[in-house]
Amino acid sequence: MSGYSDTEIAQMVHETLRVWAEVRDLDALPSWGDAPQWMQESTLDSVRYVLEHPHADGARQHEQWLSKKTADGWCWGETKDPDKKTHPLMVPYDELPNDEKAKDAILNGIVRSLANI
Numbered sequence: 001m002s003g004y005s006d007t008e009i010a011q012m013v014h015e016t017l018r019v020w021a022e023v024r025d026l027d028a029l030p031s032w033g034d035a036p037q038w039m040q041e042s043t044l045d046s047v048r049y050v051l052e053h054p055h056a057d058g059a060r061q062h063e064q065w066l067s068k069k070t071a072d073g074w075c076w077g078e079t080k081d082p083d084k085k086t087h088p089l090m091v092p093y094d095e096l097p098n099d100e101k102a103k104d105a106i107l108n109g110i111v112r113s114l115a116n117i
Contacts (some may be wrong), residue, residue: 004114006051010044013110017103024099028081038082041070044069048109059093064089 004012011032018029032040034080042065049064056064068099077086089100111117 006047009042009051009111009114010040010047012114013047013107014040014043016110017106020103020106026099036082038072046107047111050108051115051117054112054115054117056108058101059106061095061104061108062093062100 014032014035015100016030018031021027021029024111026037029035030039031070046061046065049061056068071110072085074085074087076090078086078088080089089096095102
């Protein structure tokens with residue numbers, strides 16, 4: 001493993017995805033420091049999943065995210081609403097838009113690179 005903690009990797013992933021979303025004209029993400037706790041924890045969970053399953057693909061990454069969200073009481077909804085715990089991406093991986101599949105690949109690539117796995 002590298003000299004980065006899982007929290008440091010999560011922060012770098014989040015900030016990279018924040019800029020990526022801005023460039024792609026997608027829903028804006030707050031900076032790591034302004035992100036709500038649930039958002040930081042979600043990114044950290046995803047980072048830890050990659051660290052524990054370094055060969056998992058984007059579909060497995062999404063399944064992990066979907067399982068965690070479901071366990072936390074989230075369900076599908078037309079809009080992302082943390083108060084109602086609804087999210088439009090709570091669908092099978094093959095139903096995700098290509099940008100979301102790319103986001104999973106970016107996350108996995110960053111974690112693997114920083115963790116040297």
